[in-house]
Amino acid sequence: MTTIKDSVHDHIEVVGVAEDLLDTEEVQRLRHIRQLGTVQLVYPSANHTRFEHSLGVYHLASRALDHLGIDGIRGERIRAAALLHDVGHGPYSHNVESVTHRHTGKYHDDVEELLAAGEVGEVLRANGLDPSRVAELVAGGGKYGQLVSGELDVDRMDYLVRDAHHTGVPYGTIDHERLIRELTFVDDELVLDEGNVQTAESLLLARALMNPTVYQHHVARISKAMLRRAAERLLDQPDLTAAELRRMDDTDLIASLRTTPETEAFARRLDCRDLFKRAVWAEMGDVPDHVVDADHEEVDELERRIADRAGVERGSVIVDVPGRPSMTESTTRVMVGGEMRRLGKQSPLVSALRTAQRQQWRLGVYAPGEETDAVGRAAASVLELDADGALVSDVRHGVTATLDEFSE
């Protein structure tokens, strides 16, 4: 048994296949991938890595398996999936995932090939585990995949508490221990046991508050968009494939950006936190549907047209269109009065989350500080924004969190 000291869960005991997996290159690589990517530019303490998070997820999975009475090879498989659930992440976690996905067709939880190959594959097979079944769990498949990737998964429980610990924003401080103690399977569905409506609500509300405050903070979004743009430029170079980019860690990516002439300006801006500023920050109601739904090529074309109209260089405009908020209601299930109920039905708070998500949505257009005025005006026209309300000169005071690290 290996015992590891963790700042969130204190002592984590790693046993069985997980102990062997720890030493693999794929798992050790996660030490060099920050959990929250560029969020560190907003919350300077947020330097925690996918490695410690993966240990935390493994730990909570073990606790849940003990509680649920799952052991043997099935337990080993789930524990392996928990520890490995993030090995598919590229550098800066989610930040450049959309870029690598466009080229490779793979998201970070598509790890079947990865788990079959290399040291991880060897360790899994040596421990009598089929890599493809572990990969299935990582993707959320099957009854037990819900534990690893689902509405009540241990991944979310760990990251909320861990991100709260490291950013200093307390909203993510859920009662993870209670959540785990109340998990149960009913008809192969993972549900929370009787009397846990608030326990379930707290998990979803914590995320709803962390989202705009941390994960989608506008400075995080701007720096993420810049990093994405820089990664695209990097892929324009002849000697790097998207598959290679996906397997870089944060160190590789930053070092590449710094040493490639086409990206060194971005690298310098990110290194010195000399970021683009918001030229537009618009609510969903002010943005035409065809912009909200624009794909990568259409966004590219919009950026080109905005740059033209504003009379600035093509590289000075970034249009950042988040996906539409999911319209599916929460599928979290909780037992109430002896019957399984969807939390979205049971809880007025949770059913309000969909509306809240839509309301938190913002279109961003970013440009160097001295060009935001010109770009903002051009963007309002090209994007056919409903009101000049979307211009940052008007709305910025409504949206700039005054507790940003740097005032902009």
Added chain:
Amino acid sequence: MTTIKDSVHDHIEVVGVAEDLLDTEEVQRLRHIRQLGTVQLVYPSANHTRFEHSLGVYHLASRALDHLGIDGIRGERIRAAALLHDVGHGPYSHNVESVTHRHTGKYHDDVEELLAAGEVGEVLRANGLDPSRVAELVAGGGKYGQLVSGELDVDRMDYLVRDAHHTGVPYGTIDHERLIRELTFVDDELVLDEGNVQTAESLLLARALMNPTVYQHHVARISKAMLRRAAERLLDQPDLTAAELRRMDDTDLIASLRTTPETEAFARRLDCRDLFKRAVWAEMGDVPDHVVDADHEEVDELERRIADRAGVERGSVIVDVPGRPSMTESTTRVMVGGEMRRLGKQSPLVSALRTAQRQQWRLGVYAPGEETDAVGRAAASVLELDADGALVSDVRHGVTATLDEFSE
């Protein structure tokens, strides 16, 4: 300056009139009044007192005044009100407040007489403060009363964090420091500054989660109802007035209950945590309006009829009808896009709170464990409950928090 170490806010500096007030009998008395009354029977660590809470409220008020630039005699008055805001509490805080209120017409924040008299009155006047104006602030009156008693008051900020610290339930862990930094006055209204929609939501959501989990936990409600009943018996005795009861502390009340023959059985049950159990636990939709709205005499009559029908002693039945959840929406205000908006309008989550509150409402009928069946059946009939669903034999598994201190 007196510096006091606090487990929540670390070092609290007490200066000016507050320093003089500390030594008064009225403030020192708060050391003997538990903040959460009988909640300690559910969460055994919840033994914090109104004294430390009052210091915390004073501390946050001082921080807010510094931030808002309020000083001089006005600041002193507000600081005094913050420290004194709970001196009107009777023993066990809110637990027997309804009993003393029926007899004295006074709630805990009606402190005009109290502040004018005794040592507190002397200290206030010696410091050039008018006790009645301090009392007005305690009651939430005037522009600055909002800071002491209002939707964004420092009272709530302190108790949520403090109750979380002492119960171990994390839901109350708000970002009180950020809340205070974002307070501002606009048109004499206390509001949260731009970019703080989530800050405001978090305060209300924290309370919405703490409420059923802590403050209205069914074991807390049962023991509170038993304490109320015992206090009523005590007032039936010739030698105690309600005004005297109101000025007791926890020690006085428990000692009286133990030594008064008519109440010693209640005292023993509370001391040994040998509590009544739920015979009925019904949702609002299952309870006729006239029961939901019954006043003290009507409840008394209902209890008598239930006891008769069940064939048990009158004292074996407690009907516990919480007030209707307030139907007014949150009046918290936050600046959005340069204009002041009601949070209830701006936030889908907050507007869902009213519905949530209604859904959390429960009618309880309590009886000694061995009589819950008989009392439950009688109550269902007498109270004309819509369904037998309200009988605990049916619903208990749906409502018993499995993390209660003692399973019931």
Added chain:
Amino acid sequence: MTTIKDSVHDHIEVVGVAEDLLDTEEVQRLRHIRQLGTVQLVYPSANHTRFEHSLGVYHLASRALDHLGIDGIRGERIRAAALLHDVGHGPYSHNVESVTHRHTGKYHDDVEELLAAGEVGEVLRANGLDPSRVAELVAGGGKYGQLVSGELDVDRMDYLVRDAHHTGVPYGTIDHERLIRELTFVDDELVLDEGNVQTAESLLLARALMNPTVYQHHVARISKAMLRRAAERLLDQPDLTAAELRRMDDTDLIASLRTTPETEAFARRLDCRDLFKRAVWAEMGDVPDHVVDADHEEVDELERRIADRAGVERGSVIVDVPGRPSMTESTTRVMVGGEMRRLGKQSPLVSALRTAQRQQWRLGVYAPGEETDAVGRAAASVLELDADGALVSDVRHGVTATLDEFSE
């Protein structure tokens, strides 16, 4: 299984005999005994009780037993002892223990009679446990008694962390989880495993820092001495025996002090924190040996003579002589290089603790604020103090912690 939420250890699972013991009068009584007695007059948040501490000790004992692989009836016996280890405490824990000991010959860990009688005795026997063997463990007897009461016991691990949590003084924040994981038995001695010299040191150093800062803070000592004096007066009354006093809880004692004419003045002073002040506060080197070693009768006589000489009432003088610091070195054992070593030999820090303890020793003479000058001069003469350095007028600035709750 009963699961209880604790503010220190989060969720505590109570099973087996412990679960049955929870409901007994003797264990429930601990809810009404503050862990730190009058320390609450220095650190206002220190209102935690022997009940929550006992749960914590039970919890750590369970963890240690799991780790050591001890189960069956032996494990049940140790768990019972852990939960019951403090049922012998009188009101205000250690504060009046010396008084009841003089009359009853019993300290708090002398519980053989107590465990044999009443509900606890019934529960133990019903679970196949011999009360006298449980009492032996509580007194630290036998191989396993070291776990419950010894240098490495779980009692100390819990109280250090818990007192830190509730006072806000961080010095007690040890790594209790690591301590428990490193416990092992070698030749029937409980020792810490290899590589844990610092782990062992940290436990002893934490106590060495908490001692003067919290447990022996001069305001705590003054109020404790006053409470002791009041308890003696109470025992002078015809209708109360020391055995009865020992079984009171905090509520009973305070209520008795308030309602007994001979003690109501003390009660009022304690209630209003209108405490005696230091007239003398002298280091060991300044105090003659016969004073350091004076027994109760001799101290009584010294007080009488000081009062006479100062021309004040007998009741205005309290001489507070702590016992000589124990001169035995720490017997904590830790494995070093495969051999068992005494920590006092291995660790220069731990061997310095004896000297530190002697240096922290202080003789106190206390009197009402307006009489400290007269009493101080009289005491210096009667006690033959070596230097006037012992007079508070000289030394007080050297010893008054400036972070006391109230400046004195």
Added chain:
Amino acid sequence: MTTIKDSVHDHIEVVGVAEDLLDTEEVQRLRHIRQLGTVQLVYPSANHTRFEHSLGVYHLASRALDHLGIDGIRGERIRAAALLHDVGHGPYSHNVESVTHRHTGKYHDDVEELLAAGEVGEVLRANGLDPSRVAELVAGGGKYGQLVSGELDVDRMDYLVRDAHHTGVPYGTIDHERLIRELTFVDDELVLDEGNVQTAESLLLARALMNPTVYQHHVARISKAMLRRAAERLLDQPDLTAAELRRMDDTDLIASLRTTPETEAFARRLDCRDLFKRAVWAEMGDVPDHVVDADHEEVDELERRIADRAGVERGSVIVDVPGRPSMTESTTRVMVGGEMRRLGKQSPLVSALRTAQRQQWRLGVYAPGEETDAVGRAAASVLELDADGALVSDVRHGVTATLDEFSE
């Protein structure tokens, strides 16, 4: 004013010259330098950076200045020094400092040139500050340099608490707020005010416990020694100077190690945590003086001879000789009885620290796992170690912390 959220101190307000300094390249660079270098290989959560630490030191300095009543240009200078005190650090903080020092003659606190040049110099001068006087404070010079770099400096207060927060090892959790409140100047000496012997002790004891557990953990020492060796190889390359190496950040260094043929093996080992193991781990008493005092060239020669005798490659042997523990006693001063006393005189615990430090000293000889036996035997002979006790085969069980991340 810029307000930054910190996971340790919550909200940090940055004003004046510090606000301008934040945006400089030199300060932003600290985001890419881990506070604890390779300690992250032992405590995986320890990924915090010199940037957040510098903010924390700035924050505590501001608190101390407020408390001491120091403002104006003097305050600005000290605040600037606090924020800038670590800009001289090379990659991996202290880990490769000895290497760059050998070549450049500069330690990290030798920043006169650095502060005079570049953006930092511009900002300082624009704010009316002389860079050289700020540099003097960073080096601990002058009366106020004690605040920035001295026995009671805010640097140490921040790092102990921050390292505890991020490693999860609680020993560093000091009461920094009390420390700052008790600082005072007496005769231009920074001292702790009356009644703070324990406050002072706690600071030194915290470090004494963190040192072997965290900073000098053997896995941290091994990886640090490997990194040092790799950095030396890098400097053997023609195209990198030591001055350039010193200005790299962690990203640059790791990227260089990975891409330089002569160092890629080291990089791979560090990346995969495939570290050397201890061949020798010897106490000071077992090591001849000439080895304890060997300089870089002598160590180099010893390594060569050990490799020869063991029949392994020269690169397979690392001899790690820590400096002799400083024999100067603590100069921390605290007021006792109105006079200024050296803590080393006043406190038996602190005076024991010198002995403790000597006892914690260990000579390490490291080699690849499969070669430790051969290297250990050769080293024992070449280094003339007093006993075979120093061979890891004998002592390892005595020194291997069982809570290491990975068992070795």
